[in-house]
Amino acid sequence: MPSPMEIYKLLPKTNCGKCGEKTCMSFAFKLLNGEKRLEECEPLFSPKFEVSRKKLEEMLAIVEKAKETGLIVNEDLCTGCANCVVSCPVHVEKDPYNAAMGRGIEMEEPILRIENGVVRVINLSLCRRYGKERTLCVICRENCPTDAISFVEEA
Amino acid sequence: MGVVCTACSCLCDDIVIKDGKIYHACRKGCMLLTGEREKTRVEGGEADVEKAVERARELLKKPLILGLDNVCCEAQKAALKLAEETGAALVDHSLLSGGELIMFARELGREIEFEKFRDEGYLSFYWGANPHNSLPRHLSRFTYYPRSGKRQRGYEEDRFLVVADVRRSETAKIAEKSKSGLFLKVEKDGELVDSLLKAAEGKAGKYVEAARVLKEIEKAEVNAIFGGSGLYWGLRDLTKLGELVEKLDISFVPLTSKANMRGFAELMMKKAGSLCYDFGEGREIGLEDLPAVFESCKSVLVVGADPMRTFPHSLVEKLAGKDVIIVNSLKSVTSRVIDVEVVIATELSSFSGGRMIRSDGVEVEISSQPSSQPESLRDAEVLEMLR
Numbered sequence: 001m002p003s004p005m006e007i008y009k010l011l012p013k014t015n016c017g018k019c020g021e022k023t024c025m026s027f028a029f030k031l032l033n034g035e036k037r038l039e040e041c042e043p044l045f046s047p048k049f050e051v052s053r054k055k056l057e058e059m060l061a062i063v064e065k066a067k068e069t070g071l072i073v074n075e076d077l078c079t080g081c082a083n084c085v086v087s088c089p090v091h092v093e094k095d096p097y098n099a100a101m102g103r104g105i106e107m108e109e110p111i112l113r114i115e116n117g118v119v120r121v122i123n124l125s126l127c128r129r130y131g132k133e134r135t136l137c138v139i140c141r142e143n144c145p146t147d148a149i150s151f152v153e154e155a
Numbered sequence: 156m157g158v159v160c161t162a163c164s165c166l167c168d169d170i171v172i173k174d175g176k177i178y179h180a181c182r183k184g185c186m187l188l189t190g191e192r193e194k195t196r197v198e199g200g201e202a203d204v205e206k207a208v209e210r211a212r213e214l215l216k217k218p219l220i221l222g223l224d225n226v227c228c229e230a231q232k233a234a235l236k237l238a239e240e241t242g243a244a245l246v247d248h249s250l251l252s253g254g255e256l257i258m259f260a261r262e263l264g265r266e267i268e269f270e271k272f273r274d275e276g277y278l279s280f281y282w283g284a285n286p287h288n289s290l291p292r293h294l295s296r297f298t299y300y301p302r303s304g305k306r307q308r309g310y311e312e313d314r315f316l317v318v319a320d321v322r323r324s325e326t327a328k329i330a331e332k333s334k335s336g337l338f339l340k341v342e343k344d345g346e347l348v349d350s351l352l353k354a355a356e357g358k359a360g361k362y363v364e365a366a367r368v369l370k371e372i373e374k375a376e377v378n379a380i381f382g383g384s385g386l387y388w389g390l391r392d393l394t395k396l397g398e399l400v401e402k403l404d405i406s407f408v409p410l411t412s413k414a415n416m417r418g419f420a421e422l423m424m425k426k427a428g429s430l431c432y433d434f435g436e437g438r439e440i441g442l443e444d445l446p447a448v449f450e451s452c453k454s455v456l457v458v459g460a461d462p463m464r465t466f467p468h469s470l471v472e473k474l475a476g477k478d479v480i481i482v483n484s485l486k487s488v489t490s491r492v493i494d495v496e497v498v499i500a501t502e503l504s505s506f507s508g509g510r511m512i513r514s515d516g517v518e519v520e521i522s523s524q525p526s527s528q529p530e531s532l533r534d535a536e537v538l539e540m541l542r
Contacts, residue, residue: 078182079181079182079183079287079288079291080180080181080182080183080184080185080291080292081181081287081291081292081294081295082179082181082292082295082296083294083295083300083329085295086295086296086300086301087295087300087309087310092302092309096302098169100301100302100303101273101301101302101303102273102292102295102296102297102300102301102303103169103179103296104157104167104169104170104171104178104179105179113178113179114178114179114180114181115176115177115178116176116177116185116189117177117180117181117182117183117184117185117186118182142332142333143300143329143333145287145325145326145328145329146287146325
């Protein structure tokens with residue numbers, strides 16, 4: 001996962017403001033959060049910055065996969081231990097006799113569920129990181145021993 | 156009741172198979188449930204079971220019966236009878252991993268059922284074990300994460316995790332990251348035992364964290380050490396560990412990854428008085444006897460195992476040139492690499508049903524399930540046919 005500084009270093013660093021942001025650093029942060037797209041940086045598409053642009057496209061490919069809450073699940077690293085499913089506070093509240101107790105989750109449309117041996121994102125609208133009252137909950141990530149779960153802004 | 160996964164000794168009974176998807180099983184469980192199935196073969200060509208059994212019976216002379224930790228108690232019982240009748244040596248994985256800890260736990264009598272620990276347990280102490288690999292759902296189903304019974308406030312307040320290991324395993328990473336966890340990187344397990352015993356007497360040992368472990372133990376009545384094979388190989392002599400468990404007044408549960416190693420150990424202790432036994436020679440088999448046992452057998456019957464993957468090379472190389480018969484559900488490295496005379500395909504225990512004993516000593520009934528291979532026989536049925 002790239003950091004905002006790594007992205008910034010590849011931007012034109014002219015603070016031209018054409019993207020709508022006051023500084024290139026601010027643009028770098030928003031690129032990572034998925035709020036801005038590379039195409040909004042006009043100077044980057046001049047031949048002078050072609051190498052940098054290509055590097056940025058590669059770096060940001062992973063961000064494209066991020067969900068609305070910034071959640072990224074790397075299924076290749078997941079072993080299906082279900083620590084994330086069982087420790088999720090929303091699951092604990094909504095499925096107290098199954099997921100909360102360590103059994104397979106049975107609530108309709110959970111946030112995460114173990115399918116075919118790995119965790120799958122099912123319904124992010126229930127995630128505490130989503131919506132107006134959102135909080136920066138990182139419990140699923142904290143309890144993943146293989147780093148299969150990460151969040152965009154923590155890069 | 157869902158399908159029971161027999162990939163490890165968690166024996167998870169909440170697995171759902173629906174519309175081509177497997178729900179709640181870990182990656183290890185999925186590998187088992189969806190693994191490539193064996194086909195009954197005689198000398199490389201596909202054959203029916205009757206022909207395969209007939210050929211196998213011809214070959215079973217002073218055999219070594221190997222494996223058995225992943226099949227049901229019924230199959231283990233049938234293998235024992237077959238061993239008695241043919242004078243076979245009966246060997247599972249317990250001498251290499253887990254067996255001594257099972258014996259230790261049985262003698263100590265301080266085991267606790269996983270469900271009771273889930274409902275009441277506070278401190279779970281994984282010692283020489285990395286359940287993230289061996290029993291992937293152990294923490295989420297039974298120890299650290301569940302909110303159940305008297306433990307409703309979640310892992311940060313109502314549980315404490317201690318991991319003692321020589322390396323920073325995945326389970327150790329959880330303990331290291333958590334506020335309610337502690338990772339002890341241990342060089343010599345004996346020194347940690349000493350430190351904990353000293354801490355119990357108010358003295359300081361090599362591991363200063365021992366005092367914190369004891370402080371956490373005092374917070375609740377139900378605490379347990381879950382000992383993995385690393386603990387046995389680190390200590391060899393478990394006497395002081397027994398003293399420690401008694402002194403701290405906590406439970407001890409052996410963590411064996413093989414689904415029914417406990418069942419086999421219980422059966423063998425009852426019938427033969429030891430974990431592995433040579434019925435031809437009429438004597439107990441110890442770890443040091445394994446090379447001679449592998450060398451001297453004329454044929455090998457592998458039941459529900461993959462010795463090329465799970466036994467040391469120094470042992471399995473001795474099987475070269477012997478008549479090898481495999482009774483198994485899934486294709487294995489052994490059946491691919493070794494020149495196998497007979498393969499008899501059986502149904503997975505998760506679908507055929509039977510009984511298994513979890514590593515905490517609890518018997519789990521596996522109900523039979525609709526299968527994609529309804530024509531396959533159970534392991535126990537095939538072993539009965541071989542008698």
